[in-house]
Amino acid sequence: MTKFTDKAHSAEHLMRTLFPATPLQRNDHLSELYGADIWLKREDLSPVRSYKIRGALNAMAKVLAKTPETNVFVCASAGNHAQGVAFVCRHFGVNGVIFMPVTTPQQKIDKTRIFGGDNVEIRLVGDYFDNTLAEAMRFCSDAGGHFLSPFDDLDVIEGQASVAAEIVEQLSSLPDLVLLPVGGGGLSAGVTQYLHDASPQTRIRYVEPAGAASLTAALQAGVPIKLDRVNNFVDGAAVAQIGRLTFDALKPTPTDHVLTVPEDRICSTILQMLNVEGVVLEPAGALSIDALKDLRDEVKGKTVVCVTSGGNFDFERLPEVKERSQRYAGLKKYFLLRLPQRPGALRDFLEALGPEDDIARFEYMKKSARNFGSVLIGIETRKPENFETLYAQLDAGGFVYSDITNDETIAEFVL
The missing domain is CATH 3.40.50.1100 (Rossmann fold)
Known part of the structure; x- marks a missing residue:
């Protein structure tokens, strides 16, 4: 029986008929930040700006070889x-x-x-x-026709494994740790099987968005299960149920080897890579880099490869990414404020703001039959602790308010 590594090498050779190996680049910024030797496998630089071309090429080539009349x-x-x-x-x-x-x-x-x-x-x-x-x-x-699954197909999995074959060839020594984003599991299943044979000493950590942790759910249940709800922000990894074939490869994974990271925190990583490194990543493409924040002790002094799985980022989403990043960092909050309908009430509120506080949104709805109006207000500031001062000022002024920043139900409608 042909070994999986041989199949992955065949897939890698096939890739060269269509595009060169994607770069494996040492990132000085991240290496210094985490005290490690950190490399980025730049799948965001493939011809379609993601690794998905690999599985499609390998699977379609095999289908056409067997049934050219497809x-x-x-x-x-x-x-x-x-x-x-x-x-x-x-x-x-x-x-x-x-x-x-x-x-x-x-x-x-x-x-x-x-x-x-x-x-x-x-x-x-x-x-x-x-x-x-x-x-x-x-x-x-x-x-x-022939239906081509995005991940739950053995030929697709073998194609994605060519990522690992390239990493091993491109590094002068085998990596201590590889960080993989997980959605449906095609990439992680392929890379895991390859490294298990070619570099068994390499540790692997899997990274999922907190709102679409399908691998975590499957490991806990022992079988793939469908999540009741999925947060689609990390669209490249927002999968409600991990694949059956991919889970077969990932089933031995200890649950503590899978990290779930908050969607809003991923936004900070996207902005960091864009502003500091000039690297454009989609949310799923930033997953592996974001996970470094939770692995500081584990990566220190080690050779680490982060697979940046894609860079198809629509810049119309940039304001939302900045917004989410600010909210996660505690630099922006939203309130529902009850403002008395009397002269000077608005001035009293404005005087409660500190010198580093800025109003980013203000919507006032006057109720003629009431003695107060409702205000949706967004506040930006430079330091998270400034909000403690603001709370104290509002309380001292007798204002009635609710912090709705993390209320997902309300935020879905008004933010």
């Missing part, structure tokens, strides 16, 4: 998988039908169309991904 490849994706499939369809000159939710940002639709050219048809179906996937599966069955 007339159409089908996938359902709102992002990186769609772009990878489109690029490879054009490469092989085969037809692809890509189903995307109606709510997919236009930028991602346009990029997928550019990568696929005349070889790809894009169909916008459903408001939510589950509806999109169901329609793609129906079409695939009716058309006799």
Whole structure:
């Protein structure tokens, strides 16, 4: 039986027919910050700005080798998988039908169309991904096409394992620790199996967004289970249920080897890498770097590889990323304030603000039948401790207020 490492090397050789190895770069900033030798495997620099092209290429090549008469490849994706499939369809000159939710940002639709050219048809179906996937599966069955899973496919997993094969070739010595983002598990399953054979001494830590911790849930249950709710902010890793085949590879993982990181904290890492290093990462692409904050003791003095899985970041999201980062750092808060309807009430509130406090949002709703009005107010400041002073001033002034910064239900409607 062919070893998994041999299959991964075959996949790696196949990658070279389409694109060069993605860079493995030592990052001086992070190395100094954490007292370690930290390298970034820059999957954000692939032709489609993510590692997804690897699994698509390997899987499609194997299908065409076995059944060259395959007339159409089908996938359902709102992002990186769609772009990878489109690029490879054009490469092989085969037809692809890509189903995307109606709510997919236009930028991602346009990029997928550019990568696929005349070889790809894009169909916008459903408001939510589950509806999109169901329609793609129906079409695939009716058309006799080949459905290409974004992660739960052995050939896709082997293709993603080429990332690990390149890391081992590019480093002068084997890494002490590799940090992997986890969504559906294709990348982590492939890299894990490869390193288990090629570098068993290398430790692996897996990183999930806190609002979509499907691997954590599966390890706790012993089987893949579907999360009741998923936070879609880290869209490249926001998967409700880890794959069956990928979980088979990851099932031996100790639960304490999986880290969950807050979505808002990831935003701080995105901004740090953009402002300090000029590196553009999507939220899922920043997961492995963000996890360094929780692993300071473990990484110190070690050779560490962080896989930056993607860089398809829509800059229209930048204001939201900054907002989330400020809220996580305690530099921005939102309040519902009850403001008395009397002359001078607003002036009294403004005098409670400190010299480093700034009003970022102010919405006032006057109720004619009441003796007060409701105010939605956002405050930015330079130091988190300034809010303690503000609270004291508001309390002393007799103001009635509620901090709604971390109230997800309210925030969903008003922030």
